[in-house]
Amino acid sequence: DGGITQSPKYLFRKEGQNVTLSCEQNLNHDAMYWYRQDPGQGLRLIYYSQIVNDFQKGDIAEGYSVSREKKESFPLTVTSAQKNPTAFYLCASMARKTGSEKLFFGSGTQLSVL
Amino acid sequence: DQQVKQNSPSLSVQEGRISILNCDYTNSMFDYFLWYKKYPAEGPTFLISISSIKDKNEDGRFTVFLNKSAKHLSLHIVPSQPGDSAVYFCAASPYTGKLIFGQGTTLQVKP
Numbered sequence: 001d002g003g004i005t006q007s008p009k010y011l012f013r014k015e016g017q018n019v020t021l022s023c024e025q026n027l028n029h030d031a032m033y034w035y036r037q038d039p040g041q042g043l044r045l046i047y048y049s050q051i052v053n054d055f056q057k058g059d060i061a062e063g064y065s066v067s068r069e070k071k072e073s074f075p076l077t078v079t080s081a082q083k084n085p086t087a088f089y090l091c092a093s094m095a096r097k098t099g100s101e102k103l104f105f106g107s108g109t110q111l112s113v114l
Numbered sequence: 115d116q117q118v119k120q121n122s123p124s125l126s127v128q129e130g131r132i133s134i135l136n137c138d139y140t141n142s143m144f145d146y147f148l149w150y151k152k153y154p155a156e157g158p159t160f161l162i163s164i165s166s167i168k169d170k171n172e173d174g175r176f177t178v179f180l181n182k183s184a185k186h187l188s189l190h191i192v193p194s195q196p197g198d199s200a201v202y203f204c205a206a207s208p209y210t211g212k213l214i215f216g217q218g219t220t221l222q223v224k225p
Contacts, residue, residue: 004157031211040123042203042217043158050211090157094211101146101207105157 002027006091006106012114013078013085021076021109023091030095032074033103036060037088046089049074078111086113117141118206120216127223133191135219137204140185144214146207149178149189151200152218158203162189194223 004025013019025032031050035043045058049068063082068074074093078085088110092103119138127133135149145166150158164171164178164187171178177190191198201220205213 006157035215040217042120043215045212045214048212088155092157101211101213102148102160102163103150103158103205103213105150105159107157108155110155 004091004093004104004106006089006109008109009107011109011111013111014114016080018077018079019111021078021089021091021111023074023076023106024072025074025091025093025104025106026072027093027095027104028071029093029104030071031093032068033092033094034058034064034066034074034076035090035092037090037108043090046076085111087111116217117144117208118204118214118216120202120204120219122219123217124220124222127194127221129196129223129225130193133189133194133198133221133223135189135191135202135204135221137187137189137216138185139187139206141206141208142182142185144206144208147178147180147187148205148207148213149176150203150205150215151198152203153200161202191221194221196223196225199223 007022033048034046047066049055065077091106148163149161152158180187201218203218204216
């Protein structure tokens with residue numbers, strides 16, 4: 001049963017702490033993405049990776065870091081430099097096929113600050 | 115600079131009637147458009163898409179219309195059902211591998 005798995009479902013961060021959100025996919029997709037959802041602001045792109053060992057900044061990359069060591073995995077670290085981390089984080093993947101840019105999303109991680 | 119805009123934050127419709135959700139974009143280079151549906155605390159799910167070479171695409175109760183000259187697309191749901199109540203996002207692709215999302219419209223279908 002193919003899909004995208006995000007964990008944990010809920011995560012709490014203390015002041016000054018780095019936290020890592022996990023994202024794993026078994027769809028054999030080349031490209032993976034991290035979005036952040038805030039109320040009334042839609043989905044904003046944080047980072048994306050179109051191939052292993054390569055990634056690009058999205059629109060709101062400050063305070064975040066990623067790695068792409070394996071095709072299946074694209075973890076996101078929310079660093080202490082991210083001053084407003086409370087949001088719903090969504091991981092997605094896409095097969096690299098022109099004319100069919102369809103993203104498949106995980107079920108999300110809600111990050112809150114203690 | 116919001117390249118994809120959904121100007122209506124919310125829409126309320128009676129069950130059985132038509133729901134029309136609108137989306138405007140600014141970049142004429144966008145060539146592929148999608149609609150996603152999202153329930154609270156879940157990831158968005160793909161609903162329907164349209165290529166810029168078409169002006170209409172249908173899938174069951176869902177139809178997407180594209181007006182390239184006006185840089186406008188709309189999603190029609192007929193007939194609307196209570197289970198359609200969700201947030202709907204439109205998205206546009208400026209090039210392979212990237213999607214830009216609108217702010218979303220919350221649809222409420224009343225029984």
